[in-house]
Amino acid sequence: MSELIQIGAARPKAPQPQDLTLRWSERAVEELEALKGHYPDLKSLILPALWISQREYGGHLPPEGIAEVAARLQRTYAEIEGVATFYSMYNTAHAPGRHMIEVCTCLSCHMCGAYRLADILEEKLGVKMGETTEDGVFTLHEVECLDACDRAPVIQVGPDYLDPQATLQDEGGEAKMRAWVDRLIDDLRSRPEPSSVRLADTVVQVHVRATER
Amino acid sequence: MAAVANVPLVKVSINDVEIEVPKGELIVESVKRLGLEIPIFCYHPRMKPVGMCRMCLVEVGFKQQDGSVRKMPKPQAGCTLPASEGMVVYTDTEPIHADRRGVLEFLLINHPLDCPICDRGGECPLQNNTMAYGPSTSRFIELKRHLPKAFPLSTYVTLDLERCIQCGRCVRFTEEISGDHDLAFRFRGADMQPSTFQLTDFESKFSGNVIEICPVGALTSAKYRFRARPWDLETTPSVCTVCSNGCNVWFDHRAGKFVRINGRANEAVNEEWTCDKGKFGHEHYNAADRPTQPLVRQGDGFAPTSWSGAYDPVLAAFAEGGDRVAALVGPRVSNEALFLLRRLFERAFKSARVSSNWRRTPGSGSVQGTIADVESGGPVLVFGTSLADDLPIVHLRLRKGATNAGARVVNAFSRPTEVDRFAAVSLHYRPGSELALARGLHGLLAGTGATAEAVEAETGVPADRLREAVEVLKEGGTALSSQGLYDLSDGPQIVEALAGIARATGGRSECWATGANEQGAIELGLAGEGATATLQACAEGRVKALWLVAADPFALHPDRALVERALETVEFLVVQSPVGSEALAYASVVLPTALPAEQDGTYTNCERRVQRVQPAVPPPGDGKPDWRVFSECLLRALPETPLFNPREVMEAIAAEVPAFAGCRYEALGPEGTVLGGNLLDTPDEPAMVGGQA
Ligand code: SF4
Ligand code: FES
Ligand code: FES
Numbered sequence: 066m067s068e069l070i071q072i073g074a075a076r077p078k079a080p081q082p083q084d085l086t087l088r089w090s091e092r093a094v095e096e097l098e099a100l101k102g103h104y105p106d107l108k109s110l111i112l113p114a115l116w117i118s119q120r121e122y123g124g125h126l127p128p129e130g131i132a133e134v135a136a137r138l139q140r141t142y143a144e145i146e147g148v149a150t151f152y153s154m155y156n157t158a159h160a161p162g163r164h165m166i167e168v169c170t171c172l173s174c175h176m177c178g179a180y181r182l183a184d185i186l187e188e189k190l191g192v193k194m195g196e197t198t199e200d201g202v203f204t205l206h207e208v209e210c211l212d213a214c215d216r217a218p219v220i221q222v223g224p225d226y227l228d229p230q231a232t233l234q235d236e237g238g239e240a241k242m243r244a245w246v247d248r249l250i251d252d253l254r255s256r257p258e259p260s261s262v263r264l265a266d267t268v269v270q271v272h273v274r275a276t277e278r
Numbered sequence: 279m280a281a282v283a284n285v286p287l288v289k290v291s292i293n294d295v296e297i298e299v300p301k302g303e304l305i306v307e308s309v310k311r312l313g314l315e316i317p318i319f320c321y322h323p324r325m326k327p328v329g330m331c332r333m334c335l336v337e338v339g340f341k342q343q344d345g346s347v348r349k350m351p352k353p354q355a356g357c358t359l360p361a362s363e364g365m366v367v368y369t370d371t372e373p374i375h376a377d378r379r380g381v382l383e384f385l386l387i388n389h390p391l392d393c394p395i396c397d398r399g400g401e402c403p404l405q406n407n408t409m410a411y412g413p414s415t416s417r418f419i420e421l422k423r424h425l426p427k428a429f430p431l432s433t434y435v436t437l438d439l440e441r442c443i444q445c446g447r448c449v450r451f452t453e454e455i456s457g458d459h460d461l462a463f464r465f466r467g468a469d470m471q472p473s474t475f476q477l478t479d480f481e482s483k484f485s486g487n488v489i490e491i492c493p494v495g496a497l498t499s500a501k502y503r504f505r506a507r508p509w510d511l512e513t514t515p516s517v518c519t520v521c522s523n524g525c526n527v528w529f530d531h532r533a534g535k536f537v538r539i540n541g542r543a544n545e546a547v548n549e550e551w552t553c554d555k556g557k558f559g560h561e562h563y564n565a566a567d568r569p570t571q572p573l574v575r576q577g578d579g580f581a582p583t584s585w586s587g588a589y590d591p592v593l594a595a596f597a598e599g600g601d602r603v604a605a606l607v608g609p610r611v612s613n614e615a616l617f618l619l620r621r622l623f624e625r626a627f628k629s630a631r632v633s634s635n636w637r638r639t640p641g642s643g644s645v646q647g648t649i650a651d652v653e654s655g656g657p658v659l660v661f662g663t664s665l666a667d668d669l670p671i672v673h674l675r676l677r678k679g680a681t682n683a684g685a686r687v688v689n690a691f692s693r694p695t696e697v698d699r700f701a702a703v704s705l706h707y708r709p710g711s712e713l714a715l716a717r718g719l720h721g722l723l724a725g726t727g728a729t730a731e732a733v734e735a736e737t738g739v740p741a742d743r744l745r746e747a748v749e750v751l752k753e754g755g756t757a758l759s760s761q762g763l764y765d766l767s768d769g770p771q772i773v774e775a776l777a778g779i780a781r782a783t784g785g786r787s788e789c790w791a792t793g794a795n796e797q798g799a800i801e802l803g804l805a806g807e808g809a810t811a812t813l814q815a816c817a818e819g820r821v822k823a824l825w826l827v828a829a830d831p832f833a834l835h836p837d838r839a840l841v842e843r844a845l846e847t848v849e850f851l852v853v854q855s856p857v858g859s860e861a862l863a864y865a866s867v868v869l870p871t872a873l874p875a876e877q878d879g880t881y882t883n884c885e886r887r888v889q890r891v892q893p894a895v896p897p898p899g900d901g902k903p904d905w906r907v908f909s910e911c912l913l914r915a916l917p918e919t920p921l922f923n924p925r926e927v928m929e930a931i932a933a934e935v936p937a938f939a940g941c942r943y944e945a946l947g948p949e950g951t952v953l954g955g956n957l958l959d960t961p962d963e964p965a966m967v968g969g970q971a
Contacts, residue, residue: 147462
């Protein structure tokens with residue numbers, strides 16, 4: 066919304082539902098149909114449908130992905146966009162890199178050296194928190210408690226929780242972290258599937274019953 | 279919220295005064311019974327309370343056995359607090375004042391305080407509440423949130439995100455009232471902004487209402503922007519004459535010029551809403567090309583003249599003209615003017631050729647219930663009309679009936695409309711198959727052996743859908759349509775079939791007018807032979823003099839060629855018009871007249887409710903009210919006492935036209951009166967829209 070705004074300039078019109086290019090795969094449509102039976106009305110289906118859409122649009126939820134959910138649930142674009150932009154795990158603002166590394170910096174992790182871990186990641190990837198590497202492989206994010214304090218400091222990549230198995234207080238803890246970060250980066254580089262797609266799929270599979278798959 | 283009959287009463291104490299209120303009534307409403315007020319932002323009596331702004335905090339407690347009051351430790355939001363037995367409420371204590379100061383201080387943290395350049399300044403609830411309850415200085419020295427200002431959300435609505443206090447009224451309006459849900463909150467926390475999807479055009483047909491309900495200057499009118507300050511405006515209660523719903527409005531004007539329209543409450547008609555067509559459809563009051571003095575033709579041009587200079591040739595051309603003189607009337611002419619026009623033609627010109635019907639086929643529709651009945655919850659068949667365009671307020675009522683009272687709606691139209699969003703069954707038929715569908719539905723409902731499959735073959739509506747529709751409608755289904763059906767070549771037969779449907783289900787048959795006083799003309803017997811017949815007679819030279827009354831045939835009649843031929847052929851053409859129109863070029867005499875809010879008169883809306891409009895601004899130049907033009911012509915043409923003011927005209931109408939029996943200005947209550955309703959036994963009470971005629 067940074068464009069300079071002129072009074073009286075006509076706004077573009079939203080597309081008519083019938084003019085949308087629907088991009089969901091057949092499997093996604095089947096999953097949606099299965100989920101419809103789980104809820105009393107289509108409104109309750111917005112969150113799972115957004116996850117399906119995020120998966121189908123490659124781990125990113127662009128306006129088209131939001132519009133497609135609206136069209137499939139027969140609700141208005143604005144309503145779906147409002148829901149999607151409320152939650153931080155829907156990637157509505159921009160497309161994340163192939164692997165989104167989310168570093169927990171909440172209390173337990175902080176005490177165990179999360180910020181040092183974050184510094185190492187920033188240094189090795191050459192980006193700051195919230196940024197994506199130039200080759201588009203990594204996006205770094207700082208997040209609140211991941212509910213895995215026993216593994217502090219912990220990071221999340223897609224559906225996986227990973228930790229260096231060392232804290233800053235340990236003997237040679239920082240060196241261990243560095244070595245682990247190197248291995249982590251190499252390992253992730255070798256994985257072609259975007260982690261946010263894997264995460265979205267995991268969430269969807271939690272909703273869809275085994276018999277409905 | 280008014281007391282509902284069978285809700286038990288509970289005793290509550292408000293600021294130590296005991297009163298009885300219906301159980302469950304919101305405290306924010308209960309205090310009004312004592313003449314008190316709780317400051318609010320997000321609460322709106324016509325929408326569900328959400329408790330988002332915390333402005334309405336009150337102290338609440340309960341009486342203990344020993345008579346002492348035990349207060350809850352924290353204040354409660356009065357807008358979400360239902361009254362219950364023994365509740366003790368304080369609205370005016372020191373802690374509450376401190377709370378209100380605190381809430382306002384928070385609300386103002388991000389508010390730009392640009393009141394001097396804000397359109398809302400002077401009528402802004404945020405300004406008022408801050409004046410009454412807020413802190414006088416700010417302690418906030420940090421950077422405020424900065425966002426786009428004057429963002430054009432649509433051609434009508436301008437959004438200033440910095441001023442928004444995130445009360446959600448606008449979002450809830452589109453969700454709960456207009457039903458289009460075009461607005462939603464995007465993002466969260468301090469970044470939360472009400473907006474359309476990707477800031478696309480705000481297309482709602484009722485978008486203007488959010489301007490009025492926004493409690494700050496975040497949503498302002500693009501049309502009214504910077505045209506006046508509220509304290510410079512005069513306002514006159516009026517009725518919108520853009521369509522047949524007859525919404526009650528405030529007509530705001532400044533120095534004799536129209537400025538803006540705001541909704542005015544009338545529970546029987548528009549509650550307090552307006553549609554965009556009405557709210558933004560009064561700009562022609564200020565049009566530059568309005569005729570301002572009588573003109574007579576002189577060669578290729580016109581010569582200005584006096585009113586009597588204009589009457590003489592007119593009366594000479596029409597006198598005793600019989601069948602060879604005719605008049606065509608537009609849809610926005612008052613009852614009084616219509617009646618006098620007919621009298622002028624009958625008595626002075628001996629002609630019955632006065633016609634107000636611009637439809638393709640003749641017909642007078644059907645009115646059996648009222649606008650308010652539409653929301654009662656019974657099943658409804660909407661047939662052949664896009665309700666939000668043709669009868670916008672009826673659309674809102676029907677939606678309310680569907681969402682609040684569980685009314686099941688069947689929507690039959692050739693393309694999707696807004697009604698489909700809440701309809702139980704949508705029947706999209708092939709254009710042109712209206713009659714087949716109406717007859718088919720009638721057959722299915724009346725059980726005359728018709729099959730859904732046969733109807734499907736004729737109309738393209740799937741047989742299953744038809745069966746579903748019959749299921750919905752069979753118990754008391756009301757058929758609701760607009761007289762726009764008469765624009766179809768088989769209009770009368772369709773309306774007849776719809777009446778059959780209503781008979782078969784035991785529901786009402788409603789086929790409502792769409793022009794502001796179209797129904798009034800029908801009641802006054804002015805429908806006549808129809809504009810098409812008259813224009814044809816003109817084109818063939820059978821009519822030598824034609825009088826157009828506030829009617830631009832080029833805009834009202836679909837056949838342009840016929841209109842051109844008629845206006846060229848007719849020997850003498852009077853164009854009596856409040857606004858510039860294409861027909862002026864053909865005129866022999868031009869009579870400048872007043873628009874509805876520039877003259878006194880009554881209008882009959884689609885449910886036959888007669889409502890009075892009084893002059894708010896003067897007509898430009900020498901313009902005269904339509905009724906006065908006819909009254910003056912009658913005075914010149916006939917040796918009888920003419921009627922000198924609209925009040926007398928209405929008395930004459932009541933005496934002569936059975937439908938209007940008992941109708942007097944004094945009997946029109948503040949909400950107007952439905953013809954044939956309780957007119958006869960209304961006691962003398964001053965009309966709210968008073969003033970001398
Ligand atoms: S724009 Fe106005 S009505 Fe809408 S949320 Fe903001 S303050 Fe409330
Ligand atoms: S603080 Fe990091 S997982 Fe709980
Ligand atoms: S008016 Fe009660 S919380 Fe807003």
